Every structure is written in C-alpha cells, then in structure tokens.
Amino acid sequence: MTVYRPADAAEAAEVIAAAAAERQPLELLAGGTKRGLGRPMRTSHSLDASRLSGVIDYDPPELQLTAHAATPMAQIESLLADNRQMLAFEPPDWRGLMGSHGTSTLGGVIACNLAGPRRVRAGAARDHILGFFGVNGRGESWKAGGKVVKNVTGYDLSKLQCGAYGTLSLLTQITVKVMPRPETVCSLLFRGLSDEAAIALSSQALNTPQEVSAAAHLPAAAARRSQVTAVADRSDTVTVFRLEGPTPSVISRLASLRAQLGGGEPLQADDSRLLWDEIGAVRPLLAAHNRCLWRLCPTPAAAPLVQQQVRAKLPSSEGFYDWGGGLLWLSIDAREAGADGGAQVVRNALRQAAGHATLILASDAVRTNVPVFQTLPAPLAALNQRVKYGFDPHGILNPGRMREDQ
Amino acid sequence: MLKMPLPDTAVLACRAEIVHALRQIVPGEGVIDDASELCAYESDGLTAYRTPPMVAVLPETTEQVVQVMRYCHSAGIKVVPRGAGTSLSGGALPLEDGVLLGMGKFKQVLEIDYVNRCAVVQPGVTNLAISHAVQERGFYYAPDPSSQIACTIGGNVGENSGGVHCLKYGLTTNNVIGLEMVTIDGEVLRLGGKHFDASGYDLLGVMVGSEGMLGVVTEVTVRILPKPPGARAVLIGFSTIEGAGDCVADIIATGIIPGGMEMMDKPATAAAEAFVHAGYPLDAEAVLIVELDGCEAEVDHLILAVEKIAGRHGASSTRVSQSDDERLLLWAGRKAAFPAVGRISPDYYCMDGTIPRKRIGEVLSRMRQMQDQYGLRVANVFHAGDGNLHPLILYDANQPGELDRAEAFGADILRLCVQVGGVLTGEHGVGVEKRDLMGTMFTEIDLNQQQRLKCAFDPQGLLNPGKMFPTLHRCAELGRVHVHAGQVRFPDLPRF
Structure with missing residues (x-):
C-alpha cells in the first residue's frame, strides 16, 4: 500500500499516468471525510490530493471562486462569509454522519454532488460548478467549462464530475459560482x-x-x-x-x-x-447506534407513502423529510434490516414513487453485497459504462466505488 | 466560410430507397423529399449558411423516432435534429447527405403537476407556451431566451438557452429536471424525472447543451416557479462605459442579484430608441436597465439601494418605472435591440461571448479600435449581470467581401473574450459558427475528452456531425491508449 501525495497537478498527472501504465487502481482522496460513501473499494494504492490546496482567485463582484481541489471547505466558507457571500447550494457537513474527522474539501463536495436544505430553491453542487481542471484515467491533464457564470462552450463536462465520486477524473482545480449571503x-x-x-x-x-x-x-x-x-x-x-x-x-x-x-x-x-x-x-436528528441509513429522493408528494411502506415492513425505521419531501432520510435498525440493509424493502417502496435510494451507512459487507446506488435499467447502465471508459479506460480511478464495474 | 464534412456519395446514391424506407415509418406528409419544400429547412437562425437536407422527416411519436433512428443507424445515415430552427450558431444546419429530423409535431403539454412543481411537455412546445400553460395558477417557466415566442423547449435543451433572467433564475440546465431521449441506436432512455438528482452519472447535465449530438429529446420535465409578486425597472444613463461597469459590479458586491441587468452602448441605444421611443437617454455612452423583482417591500428597498449605487458611479440620468406598462416600455427597446439594429443596417451578425464583467470597459474600447481595422460598425447589448456580451456587427451582404470581414471581425471579438478570461459562447452554442475557434479555449486533449463523451453516446458519429468540433476523430482512434509513462518528469516520485 503506497500513498502518493503529489505536490501539484502535474505530479498528480504523473502518478495517474504511471498507475495507468501499470494498471494499478488508485483510491482518490483528500480529507477522506466521505471515504465511507459508496461501495467499499479494493485498491492497494491511494492518491492523497491534500497538498493541492489554496484559493487561487476570488473576486466577489464576479460571483466566482477558483480554488485547488483540496482546499478545506472551512477556509472557503470563512473567506466567503468575510465578503458576505456563500455557496448557495449550502454544502452540508457530513463528518458526524460518516463518523469521520478529517478536513472536508471542495473537491469532495463536488465529487459527491452534495447539497443542503437550499437544494429545493438553489440546486445542488452540479448547478454551481463553472469549470475545473483535472486528470483523467489516462494521466492526461484536461479542463472543461470556464470561470464565468454563463458558458455553453462544449459539452457540460463539469456537471458530469458532480456525483461521479472521482471515477472519471481527479479534480485538481475547481471554479464555483458564489452568491450573496442573505441579510x-x-x-x-x-x-x-x-x-x-x-x-x-x-x-x-x-x-x-x-x-x-x-x-x-x-x-x-x-x-x-x-x-x-x-x-x-x-x-x-x-x-x-x-x-x-x-x-x-x-x-x-x-x-x-x-x-x-x-x-x-x-x-x-x-x-x-x-x-x-x-x-x-x-x-443529530436520527438514531445512530447500529443503524443502516438510507437517503431517498422520491417524487416529493409521494414521500410519506414511501416512508409508510418501509415502516410497515421494518418497524424500527424512522427518519425525516427535507426538500419539501424530495429528500427522505431513513434510519433502520441494522439487525432488523438484515443482510441487505433493507434494500429490497426500501427500493420496493420507492418503485411507485420513482426516484432513487442510496445506502449511506451500513457495514462494509452489506455495502459490498447490495447496490449502494440505485440500479439502472440495462441500456442506461451500459451507457454509464461507456462514459466511464471514455475517461478511464483502464478502470484505475476509484474502481468499484459506484458500481461493481464503475 | 466554414467547411462541412464532404457528403457520402454512396448515401446520396440511395436517396430514393432511403425516402421509401422512411415513409414506411412516418406515413403521409411526414417525409419531405421535394426540393422546393426542403428549402424551408435549409438553414436556421445563422442564415449565412444554407444546405438543403437530403430528406426531412417530421415524426409524431417517440416510437417513430425510435424507428427512424434504428433505420439510420443500421444504414449509416447521418441525422440532424431540429426544433424551431432559431439557433444562432448553426446547430440545426442540415447536411446534404443527412436526414433532418424535425421535432415540430411534438407539441403537447403532457402534464402539469403543481404539487411537485413541474410540467412535462413534448420537445416541440415553445418556451413561451410553457409559461402560458401554467400562468392561470400564477406560475411560469424561468429561462426566457429572446426568441421565446418561437424557440422550442427541445431546442432550449440542445443549446442550454439562457435569457435576461438567468443570473437569478439559472439557465435551461438548472430548470430542466427530466428528459426522455432516443439514442442513435433507437434506445429510449429516461434521465432524471420529478425527483431531485438521479442515480449514476449526471447524463441529464451533459444532454442539456449537447447541441443535438448525443441523442434526440422526446419529452422534457421542467421546473415551474411561482411568479414574483411584482417587478420594477430602473433605467440609468452613464457618461462612460466604465461608470456603468463599476455600477454593475457594485450592485452585485452589495449583495443584490437583480432579476435582470442589461447594458446597451450608445449605438445600440440609438437604434433601440429610434425603434420603440422608450425615452432612452441618447447622450449616454452606456444605458443600464436593472430590474428588481419580488415582494413590494423587497422591490422598493432594492430600488432605493440601486439608485444610491448608481449615484455613486456618476449616473447622468435615472428613471424608475412607476407602472408595469412603464417597466415593459423600458424593456421594449432592449428586447427589440436586434430588430432595431436590423433597421439601421442591411445585415447584422450577432456574437455571443462571455467576459469577466470587470473587463467590459477594456473589451468595448478594444472593439472600437477593431471597428476601424475592419471598416465595420458594432452595436453592443450586454447581459451585464452575467458578463454575456452580444456585439452586433453591422454589414451589408450585398457588398462583396463584407460578410467575410464581419465573420473575421466576429472571430477576433471572440478571441478577445477568451483572452480576457471569458469564453466563446454564453448562450448561443458552438454549432458551426464557433467550431473552428474551439482551439482558442481548449487544448487537443480537452477536445479529445469531449469527443470521447460523444463516442459513448454515438460511436459512429452519425448525430449532427460537423458541429462543435474543429477536427472529427474516429472513436476507434480516440479509444487507443497511448502510455506516456516513459517520459518521467518527476523522477523523485515513488513508483508503483
């Protein structure tokens, strides 16, 4: 197990190119606070991007901020607060949730497409990324998007990185849109x-x-x-x-x-x-000890029915609603949930409501055995797979984090 | 003039057979092969480029789209999707050896779901028709490109259209939550829906703005919003462009995000005033229209704040709308700026770069120098809130060489936008128009990565080829893996 800590984006590209040449899968991380999110991976080496840190360009009236990907969120948020601005998608602090302690970074927030309660009005991380520099699975440094808030030049590959959990590219530098903080x-x-x-x-x-x-x-x-x-x-x-x-x-x-x-x-x-x-x-709002935790995004109005159906089969389940019903958190006693973490019950309940359910907290064994992210229809899964191939043909970037083959 | 890919003579030779096969799928008048009728489809809003398609097909159902795509895929025939044909970048420019797939018959609003705050519509529904469909309950669809009366939501998805309200309310991509699409091999995919986000990669995010090169959209789910209770506009004149630019920066730095914030330079103001008689200050070097929307208390509060800021930056005149009619009048000139310029010049060429706002003064003064160099005049309208600049280059197509000069001038303006830290296109798309300029913003590696996404959707390159990318690579060639590990730049780095 080797941990590579590149000093800059060029070194990171070098590490990834070498990993690609030798077909050595890499775990990508920085603060590691959301390491437990997704499927457990079996990588023998990791690339710790923590040294790619620091704000590069911030001009409040331009409503944009550019930073190295591993810049701590705390640093960004305090800088924005000093200028009465904010990230409008309200990235939540999930360290308590994930039981982790490190430093949450901008890259992690973007890669996981986080969004807080303001999602319902302002969108998620995907709606606020303007552009980035990164390294693909071939070890090539590349970029997409720009630094201005209105841009349709080329495919919107910035959005594609949001919620890709580092399986398409290592992000090295990110530009996000910022907005005034409400008085x-x-x-x-x-x-x-x-x-x-x-x-x-x-x-x-x-x-x-x-x-x-x-x-x-x-x-x-x-x-x-x-x-x-x-x-x-x-x-x-x-x-x-x-x-x-x-x-x-x-x-x-x-x-x-x-x-x-x-x-x-x-x-x-x-x-x-x-x-x-x-x-x-x-x-803070959910029972924590020995629980499986699900994050459901149903059609908002159908959320109470989904909750009811899960509860009928798994009486220990409890939760709460955000996004006007568009987000439903469910915590289920791990013993009652059983070997699949309650996957079958939760996803059956969701079937009529449409949407998707993600298993956020469960043992490694459970998260290995059941799809952590909602399974896709076959043609869409195949397309996702081809997209992955286009960025990371050898499957060396966070392999298996999203699905067995991704 | 740009070059399009050479037509495939083998395909052209089979035209009659292809038309016959398409008629088996779409009966009656849904297949057009008559030369005079095909002229109607020979160009979009970028009228300098014209090519009649080999054949036009106007399907009415998703199943027909599936069949057309399957047929074209198996026969190796190119497909160019088209909405209302209002693209200003040539996104719907037909191919001589291609099928033009017109989606105009997909005109139904399928469902309005107020409880979940969305509407499900077919792609041929116009942008404005969505707002009309939901206005009785006080709702609207936020993105409002100036062609909204004609342009369709399917085209908006293709181009990720903006409008004057997008700084506050977002572009198409922030307001579309679900799509049904047909891939080139005839698979029907659903991306997103009435729920937030989706499992897997954000393919909805890449479909929006993909210029009809990744799939054909057959259904769109959009977010609808309650209309703001009120809005007022302030018209502010400035004796310098810089004063107007600083005022814009200060408004935003103060924490105000106006519903709309538009700037016009002196030539654009003069043309607009002559057309609509809104009472614009003709002596001003720059005119700013700032619209504040929301509840009455908020609008009144912000209007005062904006007036104060304008005063600090040397405003030469300020006029606040006192009624909704007056507000609309203040907007009328800006909204009609393009046709107004059309009245003072036989032809005009509309550009669409985005720049960091703080560079506006410098960019406009460089543009003034370029006017002399090219011997052509420019009028500027500017979405000042988000830095999206629309220089209108005035020319006369009947004067030999003027179109070429206008195109060269336009390309220089876009290079300048990139040079000052901006981008080639803010909302009109790359299409044919800016295709060959992509290299000013992106490296070959960047562009290859973009094309590898295209390969994931359309490995044979049959969907709308010749747009967006200056050089077309075969997917097999892009799939080859070159290993650079031999060139070690950081010998101290630990090896695997």
Whole structure:
C-alpha cells in the first residue's frame, strides 16, 4: 500500500499516468471525510490530493471562486462569509454522519454532488460548478467549462464530475459560482402535522411567491433530538419553512406566508440557522447506534407513502423529510434490516414513487453485497459504462466505488 | 466560410430507397423529399449558411423516432435534429447527405403537476407556451431566451438557452429536471424525472447543451416557479462605459442579484430608441436597465439601494418605472435591440461571448479600435449581470467581401473574450459558427475528452456531425491508449 501525495497537478498527472501504465487502481482522496460513501473499494494504492490546496482567485463582484481541489471547505466558507457571500447550494457537513474527522474539501463536495436544505430553491453542487481542471484515467491533464457564470462552450463536462465520486477524473482545480449571503433568515414552524399533511403544506408553501428557501418535516422522534428548544420541547412533529433575504423583504414575506398557510410560529435567526445546520448534517436528528441509513429522493408528494411502506415492513425505521419531501432520510435498525440493509424493502417502496435510494451507512459487507446506488435499467447502465471508459479506460480511478464495474 | 464534412456519395446514391424506407415509418406528409419544400429547412437562425437536407422527416411519436433512428443507424445515415430552427450558431444546419429530423409535431403539454412543481411537455412546445400553460395558477417557466415566442423547449435543451433572467433564475440546465431521449441506436432512455438528482452519472447535465449530438429529446420535465409578486425597472444613463461597469459590479458586491441587468452602448441605444421611443437617454455612452423583482417591500428597498449605487458611479440620468406598462416600455427597446439594429443596417451578425464583467470597459474600447481595422460598425447589448456580451456587427451582404470581414471581425471579438478570461459562447452554442475557434479555449486533449463523451453516446458519429468540433476523430482512434509513462518528469516520485 503506497500513498502518493503529489505536490501539484502535474505530479498528480504523473502518478495517474504511471498507475495507468501499470494498471494499478488508485483510491482518490483528500480529507477522506466521505471515504465511507459508496461501495467499499479494493485498491492497494491511494492518491492523497491534500497538498493541492489554496484559493487561487476570488473576486466577489464576479460571483466566482477558483480554488485547488483540496482546499478545506472551512477556509472557503470563512473567506466567503468575510465578503458576505456563500455557496448557495449550502454544502452540508457530513463528518458526524460518516463518523469521520478529517478536513472536508471542495473537491469532495463536488465529487459527491452534495447539497443542503437550499437544494429545493438553489440546486445542488452540479448547478454551481463553472469549470475545473483535472486528470483523467489516462494521466492526461484536461479542463472543461470556464470561470464565468454563463458558458455553453462544449459539452457540460463539469456537471458530469458532480456525483461521479472521482471515477472519471481527479479534480485538481475547481471554479464555483458564489452568491450573496442573505441579510436575514427566519423560519416558520408548524406543530403536530402528520407526514401527509406536512408534505402537502410544504408543497403549498413552496408554491407561494414568498420564495421559501427550505422546507423540512421532522417526525416527533427527530424533532426531540434537535438542540433547538422550540423544536424539541413539545414531543410533537415539527414542519418548518425558511425565508431569507433583505430584512424588510423577509418581514413582509413572513407575514404573507403566515396569512397564506394559516399561522405558524416564527423561529428567530440563530435558532433557524442551528436547525437548518442540523437538518443538513442529518446525524443529530436520527438514531445512530447500529443503524443502516438510507437517503431517498422520491417524487416529493409521494414521500410519506414511501416512508409508510418501509415502516410497515421494518418497524424500527424512522427518519425525516427535507426538500419539501424530495429528500427522505431513513434510519433502520441494522439487525432488523438484515443482510441487505433493507434494500429490497426500501427500493420496493420507492418503485411507485420513482426516484432513487442510496445506502449511506451500513457495514462494509452489506455495502459490498447490495447496490449502494440505485440500479439502472440495462441500456442506461451500459451507457454509464461507456462514459466511464471514455475517461478511464483502464478502470484505475476509484474502481468499484459506484458500481461493481464503475 | 466554414467547411462541412464532404457528403457520402454512396448515401446520396440511395436517396430514393432511403425516402421509401422512411415513409414506411412516418406515413403521409411526414417525409419531405421535394426540393422546393426542403428549402424551408435549409438553414436556421445563422442564415449565412444554407444546405438543403437530403430528406426531412417530421415524426409524431417517440416510437417513430425510435424507428427512424434504428433505420439510420443500421444504414449509416447521418441525422440532424431540429426544433424551431432559431439557433444562432448553426446547430440545426442540415447536411446534404443527412436526414433532418424535425421535432415540430411534438407539441403537447403532457402534464402539469403543481404539487411537485413541474410540467412535462413534448420537445416541440415553445418556451413561451410553457409559461402560458401554467400562468392561470400564477406560475411560469424561468429561462426566457429572446426568441421565446418561437424557440422550442427541445431546442432550449440542445443549446442550454439562457435569457435576461438567468443570473437569478439559472439557465435551461438548472430548470430542466427530466428528459426522455432516443439514442442513435433507437434506445429510449429516461434521465432524471420529478425527483431531485438521479442515480449514476449526471447524463441529464451533459444532454442539456449537447447541441443535438448525443441523442434526440422526446419529452422534457421542467421546473415551474411561482411568479414574483411584482417587478420594477430602473433605467440609468452613464457618461462612460466604465461608470456603468463599476455600477454593475457594485450592485452585485452589495449583495443584490437583480432579476435582470442589461447594458446597451450608445449605438445600440440609438437604434433601440429610434425603434420603440422608450425615452432612452441618447447622450449616454452606456444605458443600464436593472430590474428588481419580488415582494413590494423587497422591490422598493432594492430600488432605493440601486439608485444610491448608481449615484455613486456618476449616473447622468435615472428613471424608475412607476407602472408595469412603464417597466415593459423600458424593456421594449432592449428586447427589440436586434430588430432595431436590423433597421439601421442591411445585415447584422450577432456574437455571443462571455467576459469577466470587470473587463467590459477594456473589451468595448478594444472593439472600437477593431471597428476601424475592419471598416465595420458594432452595436453592443450586454447581459451585464452575467458578463454575456452580444456585439452586433453591422454589414451589408450585398457588398462583396463584407460578410467575410464581419465573420473575421466576429472571430477576433471572440478571441478577445477568451483572452480576457471569458469564453466563446454564453448562450448561443458552438454549432458551426464557433467550431473552428474551439482551439482558442481548449487544448487537443480537452477536445479529445469531449469527443470521447460523444463516442459513448454515438460511436459512429452519425448525430449532427460537423458541429462543435474543429477536427472529427474516429472513436476507434480516440479509444487507443497511448502510455506516456516513459517520459518521467518527476523522477523523485515513488513508483508503483
């Protein structure tokens, strides 16, 4: 087992070219905080990109930031905060969730296509990458996209890297779109709604012109775990919507939203921030010990039915909803879930609702035996395979991370 | 003028047979082989290039598209998909030996799902028709290219179309959540859907903006949004381009993302004013239109902020719309800028580069120098919010050599955009027009990697060939693996 730590992109290309020549599969990582995401790999060498770090170019009025791929997220976020800007897709901190401790990096966030509660309005990492430099599985340095927010020159290969988990290229330098940070944030909270009523209300809220920037529903068990007293104190379900923007606008929209939805309790800025951080981080709101954890993206309105169907077969399952129902987290007791981690039950429940389910936490054995990512129809799987071949013909970049053959 | 791939004489020799076979798939008037009728399809919005297709096919069902693709694939016949034909980069330019696949009969809005905030439509539905279909419930579809009355959503997917509102609301790619497509070998694939993201690689992300080279789109699921409750526009005149540019940067640095922010230079303003009489300040070197949308409290708050910022940057005049009619009037000139320029010049050539906003003053002054060099005038409209520049080069096609000069001038402008850190095209696409300039932005390795994606979808290169790439490689050639491990640049690096 050798760990290669290239000092720059040229050295990284050198390592990958040598690995390609010798058909030596490489695990690509930097902070390693999301190493447990995806299928366990059997690589004997790894490429640790941690030294490719540092912000290269940041010009706030241009709304773009370019950084080496392993630049710590904390560094980027604090730099943006100093300039009253942010990454609008609200990349969540999954270290608690993954039980990892290292440094979360920009490259990892992009490779895993993360998105937080604002996904419902602002999109995911894929919607905010403008361009990148990387190294493909042939050891060639290449780039796509650019540094400006509007660009249709060539295929959009930047999006393709998002959610590819490092199986197509090592990212070495990334340009992302940044946006102004809202001046004020507040949330509107409703108690005691059933899952069905909560998701219906979420749809209603998102369909008002009040620019709701996040919509979540916490069943009682999840709400009880929140650090926010107003959320945890009543042992009841909590449905919550977020409003952000200039102060006079938020005050006015909050009043309109309350009128349109028939009430609700406002949650002030600090509590609001803490709650949405918890929702993005997932772990604080779910039972953690010896559980399998699933991340489901169903058609939003169908989410409560999916949850119900899983619960009927696996009574230990509990979870919560984000993205107005478009994201459903389910935590299942590992013993009850059995050898497949509950895959069959979860994916059967999802069948009618369409969408996809990813097994985020389970033992290595379970994640090796069941498809971690939703299985694709055969023609689409074959196309994915051909795409992989076009970037990494020898299959040396994170092989098997997404599927047995990818 | 650009060269297209030489037609395959063997295919041309079989034309009658091909037409007959296509008629077995698409009956009646859905197959067009009459020379005079084919003229209607000989070009798109890039009218300098014209080639009638070998045959045009207008299918009505996905199954017919599947059959046409299977037939063309097995017979080795090229296919050029086409929506409304409004592309400004020649994306739908036919091939002499190719089938033109017109998707205009796919005109149905299939489903409006307000609960899940989306609409499912066929690709031939126009951009504006989607907004019309959902307006009774106060919704709209956000991307609004200026051709929105005519251009289709299928074409928007192909070109990743933008519009004046895309800084705040995103391009087509950020507003399309699902596709049904047919591959060149006749497989029907579904990418995305009503849910967020999808399993596997983001093929939806690469399909949008792929210029009809990866597959034929047969169904589109788009995000629909509730309309903002209100909007007001501010018209600001500046005595210098730099003042206008600094004002734009300051508005954004202050944390304001306007619904739209457009700039016109003096020649464009003059043409627009003569056309619509909106009351634009004719003495200004640059005119800025800033639209703020949202609830009344927000719009009022931001209008004040923008007025203050404009004052700081030496605005020579400021006018805030007091009614929706006035707001639309302020926009009318900008929206009609292209036809307005068409009135002051026999022909114009519309360019589409993007630059870092802070370079706008420098780019416009370099362009002024180039005007003298080429002996042609330029009017500029600029999506100032996102740095997307549309220089309109005025020329007269009847004057020998003027078209060639306009093209050379345009190419120089795009090279300049790349030089200052921008890109060749912000929203019109590469197509035929910018194909041979791709090398100014990308290395051969970059372009080969792009073509390897194409190979994954279309290994024989039958879908819309001759577009986007300056040099066409065979997929077998690109698949060859050259190992460079012998050239060791970092001898100290540990070896495997």
